[in-house]
């Protein structure tokens with residue numbers, strides 16, 4: 014697999030000045046709305062604690078809750094499938110679709126199906142897949158992955174969308190009025206709902222006590238995907254379980270407040286049983302989750318409810334855009350999830366962070382995101398996955414900084430300072446510092462030299 | 473009271489005046505200050521790169537230099553955060569643990585330990601914008617975090633408020649990271665510079681004459697950005713203002 018180079022990819026997004034500025038401001042607005050929502054709920058921090066505890070409890074008793082969920086769902090008349098990995102998941106979906114002679118599938122947004130690369134898998138086999146979430150559909154039409162887990166096309170300006178629609182939906186390329194564009198989308202998508210032979214959703218939560226899957230959307234598209242076609246499939250990651258319906262209340266109160274700064278999503282849909290003369294299937298997907306659950310330092314990442322708050326607050330993500338992470342999951346949560354799938358490919362991601370820690374403090378389930386990013390750096394170093402320049406620079410720096418005499422020699426030569434210091438203090442090519450920033454002027458003497466002259470001799 | 477002064481490598485090399493101000497300020501406040509001469513660095517650059525192997529000898533040397541002191545004071549939030557929260561490339565002996573818990577960042581040492589009530593020698597008739605580094609803000613809890621919707625507090629502002637003539641500029645994004653991030657500044661140069669530009673523009677728009685911080689490393693980056701953009705902002709370490717610098 015080709016390695017991702019986040020820094021390089023980020024520069025393309027930053028060069029698209031208008032997109033970058035809009036993206037940064039739009040997501041910052043979401044973060045601020047989230048702050049306002051959090052501020053008016055006195056027990057907001059208490060909710061975060063509870064949510065974290067419920068998730069930790071569930072994850073440490075996962076096998077039992079999964080079995081309970083399966084039994085309940087089956088009793089409700091749902092067929093439950095287990096998929097060990099993406100390949101098995103996709104095969105199960107494909108077999109279900111072919112068994113029912115399905116040619117067209119409507120689906121609502123699901124990061125899990127992105128993770129499994131279901132859409133290209135089905136398309137290659139002649140099944141048409143229609144994304145029904147507006148942002149996700151834009152990304153599908155533009156042949157791009159989602160750049161954000163909640164607002165998939167947030168890196169695009171409305172002019173960009175107008176171009177995509179003109180190219181693919183035959184709309185007016187010069188009309189970038191959002192009302193026009195969404196109306197066009199509605200008109201040109203509706204008939205898919207009516208004609209589709211199968212519908213698919215992900216699942217925000219799966220409730221063990223009821224065997225039901227809960228999907229939260231703002232467009233109601235999950236309900237159409239689930240309720241209109243005769244065959245309904247929900248794919249759910251095994252970490253999405255919560256024990257009881259009561260527990261759900263905690264998460265529902267946190268999810269949309271954290272994600273978009275709105276009190277609740279427009280639709281919170283509970284799917285428990287097939288509708289009359291229809292079929293309902295739930296696929297419980299592992300795809301690396303069990304393995305992650307066994308990682309002492311990193312299993313907490315399974316608490317994630319995919320709200321995107323960590324992305325909205327992340328100053329690096331806001332400037333670099335989701336696509337620069339070259340992965341299904343971007344932003345802080347992507348940095349800690351992706352290396353569990355492929356350490357080598359995503360080895361640059363844990364360095365796409367200033368370790369500022371804002372993510373950790375907005376996360377509704379209190380994942381210690383920035384500490385995990387730090388932890389991944391250690392794991393990468395141990396597995397020799399640091400870039401060569403960085404590793405070499407650290408070796409030299411470590412040698413000098415652990416030897417007071419060498420250290421003095423290196424920095425006491427004032428003339429040489431500006432030539433050597435940034436290199437050795439910043440551990441990389443001078444030009445990376447100086448390209449867009451001035452280099453500090455070297456002082457006449459170091460603190461050490463000043464001290465020797467002014468204090469040491471005089472005591 | 474006796475304390476050891478740790479002057480981190482980049483302050484030693486680039487900002488000796490910050491080390492001098494810290495030393496003088498502590499002395500004015502009646503602290504007997506030792507400066508162990510064989511000190512270099514706390515190991516943070518290596519450790520933040522994940523490179524524990526190369527951090528180990530540097531951390532060991534730090535302990536060698538500072539063991540036995542009840543107070544180890546440094547004008548750097550990020551170094552303090554490293555020593556206190558991440559300094560584990562070497563075995564955690566009693567001695568190492570003591571050095572870790574005895575290390576204080578200057579602002580918290582003045583605010584929490586010495587509980588300094590005023591700085592009669594200090595006057596700074598300028599509008600300043602405070603930059604809390606992320607290590608100081610979220611690592612050391614210098615100030616309230618906007619993420620937590622908690623009651624507002626700020627230790628650096630509480631100290632600076634005791635300086636005659638000073639006034640404060642309010643940023644539109646006070647807690648936003650400036651994009652320095654250690655080696656991030658060079659390995660992720662495009663994002664780092666963009667974040668730096670946004671930060672210094674925020675200070676400029678807020679009407680700040682000076683940016684003041686407990687972390688020189690963030691300011692080195694911001695100053696580099698401000699100078700490139702020609703914004704004319706000035707940068708000063710909090711130790712210098714509290715020690716009576718007047719411009």
Ligand code: SF4
Nearest residue numbers: 317318320321323376
């Ligand atoms: S890591 Fe936390 S903040 Fe980020 S998407 Fe997951 S739940 Fe939301």
